[in-house]
Amino acid sequence: MKLIYSILFAAVAAFTFTGTVSADESKPTNDVCPVKGKDVDGSKAVEYTATFCCGKCVAKFEKDPAKYAEKLAEAEEGKCAFSGKDVDPDATATVSIAVCCGGCKKKVAEDPVKYLGELSDS
Numbered sequence: 001m002k003l004i005y006s007i008l009f010a011a012v013a014a015f016t017f018t019g020t021v022s023a024d025e026s027k028p029t030n031d032v033c034p035v036k037g038k039d040v041d042g043s044k045a046v047e048y049t050a051t052f053c054c055g056k057c058v059a060k061f062e063k064d065p066a067k068y069a070e071k072l073a074e075a076e077e078g079k080c081a082f083s084g085k086d087v088d089p090d091a092t093a094t095v096s097i098a099v100c101c102g103g104c105k106k107k108v109a110e111d112p113v114k115y116l117g118e119l120s121d122s
Contacts, residue, residue, distance in 0.1 A: 028098030029065045034118035035107050040098035044105050048112040049094045051087040053080035058093045065095045066119050073116035095119075 028042045075081035099105045108115050
């Protein structure tokens with residue numbers, strides 16, 4: 001009987017943890033469209049994958065993506081936004097940039113780095 005309860009507990013814990021991770025990844029970083037300055041509802045967004053030098057920098061960025069978005073936008077291509085070291089292709093974080101409409105989504109998708117700096121203001 002203890003074995004059954006242990007298995008059920010493990011299954012519930014795994015399901016709960018997985019659900020939490022998925023919900024956090026899909027949440028937009030901003031409340032205001034970086035193109036037009038209008039409110040967004042999160043239903044339209046562009047996913048941008050940022051690359052860093054290590055997992056420590058990924059964790060720092062993931063704690064507050066809006067706070068560090070401008071730093072990321074200003075980073076030299078191929079260099080970590082925090083350390084300036086070469087990026088590791090395995091050290092990535094995805095940021096969801098919400099927009100107000102399809103036209104803005106197209107603009108942000110064409111050059112997401114251009115609009116990253118606008119996220120800290122929203």
